[in-house]
Amino acid sequence: MRNTLKKINSLVESGIVTDYAIAGGIAQFYYIEPSVTYDLDLIVHIPGEENVLNPLTNIYEWAKQNGYSLESEHVIIEGIPVQFLLAYNDLVNEALENSDEITLFEEFTYILKPEYLMAIMLQTGRPTDKERFARFLIEANYDKDKFFEIIKRFGLLEIYKKFNGEVNG
Amino acid sequence: MDKNYLLNVAGTKVNYHKSRAKMPFEEKVKIIIELQKLENEFIKNNKNRKNSNKYRRVWEV
Incomplete structure (x- = not known):
């Protein structure tokens, strides 16, 4: 998972993603006992997302350039299916803006707070x-x-x- | 069955799950991957199981 997080951070470094936070099941399991889940959900802000017909295009293009396949709206990044979700309402937007920086597998990342x-x-x-x-x-x-x-x-x-x-x- | 016994069992389970919540995240990811493999096995072997169109892929990490 460390390599997946490194690649996700590279998306921010390159400006394709403005910011992100781990959400969904994986975020939940950070705080509670784990059960099965199959994807890593990320809430993201993309530059200019409000003006673009398909805001995730640049991510999919980056994936293609880096040899990462697309399966059912998931980008398989270093073996993990990642789903990029725009902050789709005010609550989710605020959640992203208040996310915590943590370290997982010796790589920094961001995660939504439990509340x-x-x-x-x-x-x-x-x-x-x-x-x-x-x-x-x-x-x-x-x-x-x-x-x-x-x-x-x-x-x-x-x-x-x-x-x-x-x-x- | 004795109500107190059941309450005791329920309480023990709650404490167990609480302690499991505190394990290192790295351990949790290993468990998630094992659960993915387990579910794949169940789906293969249980023909009566409702298999939704849910996306399933065991993590290769």
Whole structure:
């Protein structure tokens, strides 16, 4: 995974990506016990993304030039399927802007904070999100005040209350 | 079955999963790759399993 992270960082160094953070399952498993996932999701900012029809074109072109294949919207970078996701709403955008710099496999990288991951899981609301959110409540070390501040601001408090009701009966 | 026994078992499991959450990330990635291989094996051998069109590729790292 170190080589994959090096290559992702090279995308930032070359200006193809402005910034990124690890999101999705891999980010979640940084904080909780791992279960199966198949891709490395990255939330990214791309230069000029708001003006371009297909903002990921430059990434796909870079992948082709570097011999990385494309499979089902995933770029296989050093053996790991990577999915590049634009910051698609205000919550995700803020999550990216508040990401933490960490070191994994002796390579620096960026990861979404647990409070934002939890809020995004509530917002997305798929069965997988609900299951992992429940695990976050038990297993993850997160700032409860920060979490509630975020979900109140993004109108997710009622969803949280409903979810808590479902879990606790 | 005794309710206290079940609560005790549930509590033990919670503590177990909490401790697993704290393991080094490098160890977690190894587990994820093993789980990918395991799931691939299950899909190959269990013809009754619902196999969605989900993208699956074991990491080659």
